[in-house]
Amino acid sequence: MAKPVILAVDDDPDVSRALDRDLRKKYSGQFRILRANSGASALDLLKQLKLRNEPVAFLLTDQRMPQMSGVEFLEHALLLFPDAKRALLTAYADTDAAIRAINTVKIDYYLVKPWDPPEEYLYPVLQDLLDDWLAHYHPPFEGIRVIGHRWSPQSHQVRDFLSRNLTPFQWLDIETNQEVQGLIELAGLDIARLPLVLFPDASSLVQPTNAEIAAKIGLKIHANMPFYDLIIVGSGPAGLAAAVYGASEGLNTVLIEREAPGGQAGTSSRIENYLGFPVGLSGADLARRGVAQARRFGVEILTPQEVASIRVDGPYRLVTLADGGEISCHALLIATGVSYRKLSVPGVEQLTDAGVYYGAAMTEALSCVDSDVFIIGGANSAGQAAMFFSRHARTVTMIVRGDSLGRGMSQYLVDQIQDTANIIVRLCTSVVEVKGESSLDFITLLDAKTGKTETVPATALFIFIGAMPRTDWTAGLLARDEQGFLLSGPDLMPNGQRPKGWLLERDPFLLETNVPGIFVAGDVRHGSIKRVASGVGEGSIAIQFVHRYLSEVV
Numbered sequence: 040m041a042k043p044v045i046l047a048v049d050d051d052p053d054v055s056r057a058l059d060r061d062l063r064k065k066y067s068g069q070f071r072i073l074r075a076n077s078g079a080s081a082l083d084l085l086k087q088l089k090l091r092n093e094p095v096a097f098l099l100t101d102q103r104m105p106q107m108s109g110v111e112f113l114e115h116a117l118l119l120f121p122d123a124k125r126a127l128l129t130a131y132a133d134t135d136a137a138i139r140a141i142n143t144v145k146i147d148y149y150l151v152k153p154w155d156p157p158e159e160y161l162y163p164v165l166q167d168l169l170d171d172w173l174a175h176y177h178p179p180f181e182g183i184r185v186i187g188h189r190w191s192p193q194s195h196q197v198r199d200f201l202s203r204n205l206t207p208f209q210w211l212d213i214e215t216n217q218e219v220q221g222l223i224e225l226a227g228l229d230i231a232r233l234p235l236v237l238f239p240d241a242s243s244l245v246q247p248t249n250a251e252i253a254a255k256i257g258l259k260i261h262a263n264m265p266f267y268d269l270i271i272v273g274s275g276p277a278g279l280a281a282a283v284y285g286a287s288e289g290l291n292t293v294l295i296e297r298e299a300p301g302g303q304a305g306t307s308s309r310i311e312n313y314l315g316f317p318v319g320l321s322g323a324d325l326a327r328r329g330v331a332q333a334r335r336f337g338v339e340i341l342t343p344q345e346v347a348s349i350r351v352d353g354p355y356r357l358v359t360l361a362d363g364g365e366i367s368c369h370a371l372l373i374a375t376g377v378s379y380r381k382l383s384v385p386g387v388e389q390l391t392d393a394g395v396y397y398g399a400a401m402t403e404a405l406s407c408v409d410s411d412v413f414i415i416g417g418a419n420s421a422g423q424a425a426m427f428f429s430r431h432a433r434t435v436t437m438i439v440r441g442d443s444l445g446r447g448m449s450q451y452l453v454d455q456i457q458d459t460a461n462i463i464v465r466l467c468t469s470v471v472e473v474k475g476e477s478s479l480d481f482i483t484l485l486d487a488k489t490g491k492t493e494t495v496p497a498t499a500l501f502i503f504i505g506a507m508p509r510t511d512w513t514a515g516l517l518a519r520d521e522q523g524f525l526l527s528g529p530d531l532m533p534n535g536q537r538p539k540g541w542l543l544e545r546d547p548f549l550l551e552t553n554v555p556g557i558f559v560a561g562d563v564r565h566g567s568i569k570r571v572a573s574g575v576g577e578g579s580i581a582i583q584f585v586h587r588y589l590s591e592v593v
């Protein structure tokens with residue numbers, strides 16, 4: 040936590056040194072003592088402090104300085120740090136100016152030079168004012184600040200990326216936060232170009248890409264080495280579990296993740312059925328624990344980094360990354376899960392991330408306070424989201440195509456939903472259109488029983504309508520079912536015949552694809568049980584087969 044600043048301003052080097060010495064002697068434990076030799080340089084310093092969100096407790100300035108007097112300096116400083124205590128250092132001749140300044144810049148005190156001994160003439164006054172300041176002081180947020188428009192898709196993406204990568208930040212809405220415009224001007228940036236991300240070192244990024252933010256917050260997107268024992272693609276529960284088991288058992292392992300560790304599970308507000316967590320845990324917590332565990336065993340994690348294609352070269356399996364880089368390995372595990380199916384109705388494309396979201400988008404929770412939220416879907420993920428948003432929104436309406444909630448949802452969630460007063464469930468209903476100027480304003484619902492449509496006001500719509508694997512990048516090499524899920528083990532041999540091109544004297548291992556040494560685990564596997572525990576289980580089992588494969592080739 041940065042210490043609050045006491046800034047002393049004096050153009051006379053001897054006085055400045057003496058002030059600095061006396062201030063440090065008494066206050067350097069609790070405060071950061073800074074000094075400047077002119078009003079202009081002091082203002083520059085204050086601007087930097089403001090951009091870094093560092094607190095300023097006290098401004099002590101000489102009145103008589105060339106170019107800018109102490110009173111003039113305080114006038115400007117007041118705009119930056121209105122709560123800082125202010126005192127003028129004067130000679131006898133300047134006491135009139137000091138008294139006038141009590142009214143104009145509301146100085147709290149004026150001290151007459153010299154102040155010796157400080158125990159008598161400096162510290163008692165300062166202590167009194169500092170105590171007063173401390174009594175009203177709330178430490179400022181010290182991390183990253185994101186400034187943007189509430190309904191801007193780019194702002195949503197930045198917030199979503201930071202929160203899914205477990206990076207704390209403060210969100211400042213340009214429309215509701217008065218300080219924000221001043222901050223943008225201070226940074227010398229254009230208010231029309233948002234979102235703006237301010238970092239604690241006073242640097243900033245304008246309309247950044249995920250890769251730019253990643254580089255700034257220390258995420259790693261390039262591999263340390265060209266070759267690994269094991270490459271894992273995807274860091275949901277399956278990929279993270281495989282990474283922990285692989286690395287803990289001595290495999291040199293790299294994990295490549297397109298968005299953020301945790302996968303779908305990382306977006307869940309509360310996972311209640313994962314063994315060992317009787318009161319449930321949030322997906323973000325699960326991801327954080329998994330990442331910490333993987334790192335502890337030496338797993339290298341590249342994120343955000345996407346695998347764009349794979350190829351085989353003799354005993355080596357090679358992945359090409361979205362940025363064109365290539366890394367190779369003995370064994371490859373694909374744990375890329377599934378992504379949300381898109382809702383294809385008029386208006387959705389334009390309003391995606393501006394009121395219409397795929398998945399729970401937990402970063403939007405505060406924007407939903409006291410508003411009417413809609414959720415499409417009748418499975419567990421939709422149910423969890425409904426429970427989560429019911430704590431923030433005025434009402435949550437679940438739009439379910441089927442005629443009962445129990446059909447696609449665990450009973451514990453059905454019970455919770457029924458017991459929550461502000462959740463409304465509309466069965467046999469679908470969304471047929473969404474409308475809004477710059478963000479979602481209305482949705483149109485179709486009641487399948489009556490055939491009637493109804494247009495209702497809506498602030499946010501969260502879509503959970505099933506998911507599809509994205510495995511196009513494996514096409515031509517790996518066997519997939521009609522929906523794109525990867526085939527493995529016994530699923531490759533429905534007639535007892537080994538897959539085409541398979542040259543080994545053994546059958547494919549369980550979880551091994553039609554290419555020896557390329558394995559699959561979790562939701563992306565054909566026939567998988569789509570649960571956190573089964574993903575974790577498959578990820579860890581896959582490592583046993585990786586070892587058996589490696590014993591054949593290495």
Ligand SMILES: Cc1cc2nc3c(=O)[nH]c(=O)nc-3n(C[C@H](O)[C@H](O)[C@H](O)COP(=O)(O)OP(=O)(O)OC[C@H]3O[C@@H](n4cnc5c(N)ncnc54)[C@H](O)[C@@H]3O)c2cc1C
Nearest residue numbers: 273275276277297302303304346375376561562569570571
């Ligand atoms: C909102 C929600 C709530 C849920 N709640 C529960 C619950 O309470 N209990 C439960 O058991 N299950 C729950 N599930 C299901 C559970 O989360 C999934 O079954 C589980 O996450 C699957 O894990 P996975 O590792 O196979 O894949 P995923 O979790 O889908 O992870 C795959 C990862 O691979 C990455 N990826 C994809 N393609 C690439 C590529 N080409 N290059 C690099 N990376 C790539 C993705 O970005 C993703 O991070 C929930 C799902 C959702 C969406």
